[in-house]
Amino acid sequence: GAGVSQSPSNKVTEKGKDVELRCDPISGHTALYWYRQSLGQGLEFLIYFQGNSAPDKSGLPSDRFSAERTGGSVSTLTIQRTQQEDSAVYLCASSSILKAFFGQGTRLTVV
Amino acid sequence: DQQVKQNSPSLSVQEGRISILNCDYTNSMFDYFLWYKKYPAEGPTFLISISSIKDKNEDGRFTVFLNKSAKHLSLHIVPSQPGDSAVYFCAASERDDKIIFGKGTRLHILP
Numbered sequence: 638g639a640g641v642s643q644s645p646s647n648k649v650t651e652k653g654k655d656v657e658l659r660c661d662p663i664s665g666h667t668a669l670y671w672y673r674q675s676l677g678q679g680l681e682f683l684i685y686f687q688g689n690s691a692p693d694k695s696g697l698p699s700d701r702f703s704a705e706r707t708g709g710s711v712s713t714l715t716i717q718r719t720q721q722e723d724s725a726v727y728l729c730a731s732s733s734i735l736k737a738f739f740g741q742g743t744r745l746t747v748v
Numbered sequence: 749d750q751q752v753k754q755n756s757p758s759l760s761v762q763e764g765r766i767s768i769l770n771c772d773y774t775n776s777m778f779d780y781f782l783w784y785k786k787y788p789a790e791g792p793t794f795l796i797s798i799s800s801i802k803d804k805n806e807d808g809r810f811t812v813f814l815n816k817s818a819k820h821l822s823l824h825i826v827p828s829q830p831g832d833s834a835v836y837f838c839a840a841s842e843r844d845d846k847i848i849f850g851k852g853t854r855l856h857i858l859p
């Protein structure tokens with residue numbers, strides 16, 4: 638497709654389980670971001686990939702969160718041992734030069 | 749330490765009037781600024797941008813003003829319409845570096 642694709646669109650998981658969220662960026666975009674938006678809150682930066690450079694992980698809230706980007710394209714955000722406070726919409730964006738395009742997000746609910 | 753700040757979490761404006769959303773930044777190296785709009789259950793979408801070599805950029809009802817000396821930018825929407833009700837995110841970047849977003853301002857257009 639032409640846009641950023643995220644899957645699943647919704648995910649309900651039990652507390653303590655691991656989850657994987659996927660992002661397919663726009664082809665050719667070198668930069669990829671993960672953000673999350675908790676209920677009533679703004680965009681919280683999580684991690685940034687740019688080309689072959691080491692990712693900027695400064696926004697990851699704990700070591701339960703990790704992300705990888707394989708082959709400079711698809712990215713997976715993994716949350717281990719999920720907690721209720723991890724419930725949020727997780728947004729992925731990719732960019733070429735100066736403009737980011739967002740996916741629709743994955744709504745994660747931890748019960 | 750927020751580099752991009754949107755100090756008003758929400759704003760209500762009468763339909764037909766001007767909406768002014770404000771944004772402040774701290775990094776004087778930022779040279780490109782963007783505004784995004786987000787509806788519920790959707791990812792943010794690009795609205796308008798401005799380069800630091802300009803102080804104004806206009807696109808239809810939307811105008812962005814940049815005051816570099818004050819490290820301040822604003823988005824003007826005139827006339828405001830019901831469909832403008834959304835969350836607006838200000839963002840900034842240095843050339844070739846990551847785009848940093850503010851926390852957002854929720855705009856309510858009142859009938």
